[in-house]
Amino acid sequence: MKSIIIIPAYNEQDNILDVINDIEQNAAGYHYMVINDGSVDKTGLILRENHIPHINLPFNVGIGGAVQTGYKYAFEKGYDIVVQFDGDGQHKASFIPEMINILEEGNADMVIGSRFLDKRGYQSTFIRRLGIKYFRFLIWLLSGLGVSDSTSGFRACNRKIIEMFSKNYPQDYPEPESIMILKQKNLKVTEVPVEMKKRARGNSSINRSLSVYYMVKVTLAIILSRMRPRIRRFSN
Amino acid sequence: MNLRLQISILLIGFILLTSILKMVQKTKLELKYSILWIVSSVMFIIIAAFPVIPDWFANLIGIIEPANAVFLVLILFELGINLNLTITVSKQTNKVKNMAQYIALMENQNREKS
Numbered sequence: 001m002k003s004i005i006i007i008p009a010y011n012e013q014d015n016i017l018d019v020i021n022d023i024e025q026n027a028a029g030y031h032y033m034v035i036n037d038g039s040v041d042k043t044g045l046i047l048r049e050n051h052i053p054h055i056n057l058p059f060n061v062g063i064g065g066a067v068q069t070g071y072k073y074a075f076e077k078g079y080d081i082v083v084q085f086d087g088d089g090q091h092k093a094s095f096i097p098e099m100i101n102i103l104e105e106g107n108a109d110m111v112i113g114s115r116f117l118d119k120r121g122y123q124s125t126f127i128r129r130l131g132i133k134y135f136r137f138l139i140w141l142l143s144g145l146g147v148s149d150s151t152s153g154f155r156a157c158n159r160k161i162i163e164m165f166s167k168n169y170p171q172d173y174p175e176p177e178s179i180m181i182l183k184q185k186n187l188k189v190t191e192v193p194v195e196m197k198k199r200a201r202g203n204s205s206i207n208r209s210l211s212v213y214y215m216v217k218v219t220l221a222i223i224l225s226r227m228r229p230r231i232r233r234f235s236n
Numbered sequence: 237m238n239l240r241l242q243i244s245i246l247l248i249g250f251i252l253l254t255s256i257l258k259m260v261q262k263t264k265l266e267l268k269y270s271i272l273w274i275v276s277s278v279m280f281i282i283i284a285a286f287p288v289i290p291d292w293f294a295n296l297i298g299i300i301e302p303a304n305a306v307f308l309v310l311i312l313f314e315l316g317i318n319l320n321l322t323i324t325v326s327k328q329t330n331k332v333k334n335m336a337q338y339i340a341l342m343e344n345q346n347r348e349k350s
Contacts (some may be wrong), residue, residue, distance in 0.1 A: 035340075055344040061333050076341070081333045171333070 001078035003100050005032035006070030008153075009064060009087030013042040015199075018089050020052055027096040032071060034087065037066035063153075070166035075166035083156040088199050090122075090214065092155045095194040099156040102192065106211040109161055109187040112179075113154035113194035121195030131215060135176050138219065141228040149189065150176040154194060161187065170221060173214055177221040184225060237287045237302050242299065249280030272320055276313040283309065 005023060009016055016034065023032055033053050036044050038060035048053040055069055067084060074082045081103050085091050091113065099111045115121055116132075123129065128151075135150045153175055157165070161182065170177040182189055256273045259265040265273075283289055283306055294305035 055340045057340045058336050061336050065333045065337065072337055073341060073344070193308055 001100075001104055001114075002078065003083065004070075004074050004077075004079045005028050005030055005083040005085050005093075005096065006067065006074065007032060007034045007085050007087045008037055008066040009034050009043055009174040010060060010063075010066070011037065011039045011041045011043060012087045012089075013039070013046055015089040016043055016046055016052075019085070019087055019093075020050075022089075022093040022201060023085070026093040030083075030100075032085075035066045035070050037061060037063070059195050062171060064169055064174040065087070067174065068165060069168040071169065072164055075162050079162065080159045081156060082160075082162050084153055085155060086153050090196050090199050091145065092121075092195055092197065095154070095192070096156075099192060100204055102190065103156055103158050107188075108190040110151060110157040110179075110182055110189045112152050112189065112191045113196075114147075114149035114152060114191040115194060115196045116148040117191060117193035118195075120193070121170065122198045127211075131211070134215075135218065135222070138222055139176065139179060139183075143180060145179070145183050145189065147179055147189065149191065150179055151161040151196075158167040162213065173221075176218050177225055180222050180225040187223060197224075237306065238289055241303055241306075242284050242287060245280055245284035247285060249277050252277040252280065269320075269324070272313075272317045276310070276317065279313060321339065 005027065007019060007023075009014075009019075012019075020032075020034075031053075034047055036047060036054050036056045038057050044054075044056060046052075054180070055073060057066060057069060061069075063092060071082060071097070080121075081100055083096055083099060085093070085096070095113055099113060102108055102111050115123060117131075124132070131152055132149060136147060139145055139147055139150055164181075164185070165178070170181070179189055253274065256265065256270055256277060260267055260270045274322045287302065290302040290309070293309065294300070294302040297305070299305045299308070
């Protein structure tokens with residue numbers, strides 16, 4: 001099946017080449033596409049000079065909009081599987097073939113790479129683990145689904161979901177919310193153990209002052225997506 | 237409601253209405269977004285012209301001083317306008333996002349062709 005790795009990147013001039021090298025070595029043969037989300041550093045220049053396939057958003061639209069651009073591209077070009085892979089070097093490309101395999105065998109509609117199943121690699125900070133446990137509880141309470149790493153941006157999904165997400169994708173902090181949306185549509189979500197690395201350089205999209213806002217917003221999004229299964233979002 | 241307050245509100249209502257209409261005329265303000273403003277300023281004028289309305293409304297929801305009922309009604313209209321604006325902003329955010337994505341995909345396609 002035709003698979004593509006989409007890599008959202010915002011100001012990742014120090015990480016992006018390592019990420020691409022990792023993919024070229026450990027997930028060789030797969031197509032990939034960097035979504036440059038209006039970076040103001042040298043990310044765009046690096047992508048161009050190294051002839052790395054990329055899409056340039058004209059300004060920063062945020063992680064949800066950037067990832068959705070990848071889904072739109074994959075849908076248009078007829079890809080069967082999309083792998084989401086962070087541009088900041090936290091994910092390891094060696095887990096990609098396994099995730100694609102699970103989808104090719106038809107055992108799930110989405111596979112999430114979880115750093116907590118085997119408890120190997122970087123386990124994040126205590127406070128973030130606490131937040132993720134809380135989301136796990138909330139998602140379990142509202143959907144009965146046990147997801148150990150709902151905030152993981154390392155995930156793969158099949159054509160059905162590619163079509164869905166290309167039309168409609170949550171914008172601000174999309175990861176936990178998108179799991180609820182899939183569950184509401186009765187699609188199968190599974191997790192596989194992966195190892196993650198501590199981000200080498202640059203800043204996470206969630207900083208300390210934003211974390212309370214993040215928790216409130218995601219909680220609300222999860223509850224709302226449970227309340228209205230076929231909620232109509234502002235969409236094309 | 238005493239006469240002085242009545243006249244003040246009337247005056248404010250007229251100034252608001254004429255300036256809004258002028259802005260629409262000069263296309264500074266889209267007619268689409270001006271309607272709620274026009275309705276509010278007309279409400280201003282009606283309330284001031286017919287004090288029985290605030291009297292009746294105050295009695296209905298248990299406000300002792302009718303002037304307070306006037307303020308409540310006006311605040312509700314402001315809330316309506318604000319909510320309407322937030323909805324518009326949300327819609328436009330989404331349109332701008334879709335446009336950015338469209339431009340990005342087109343640019344990529346052009347590059348791949350050449």
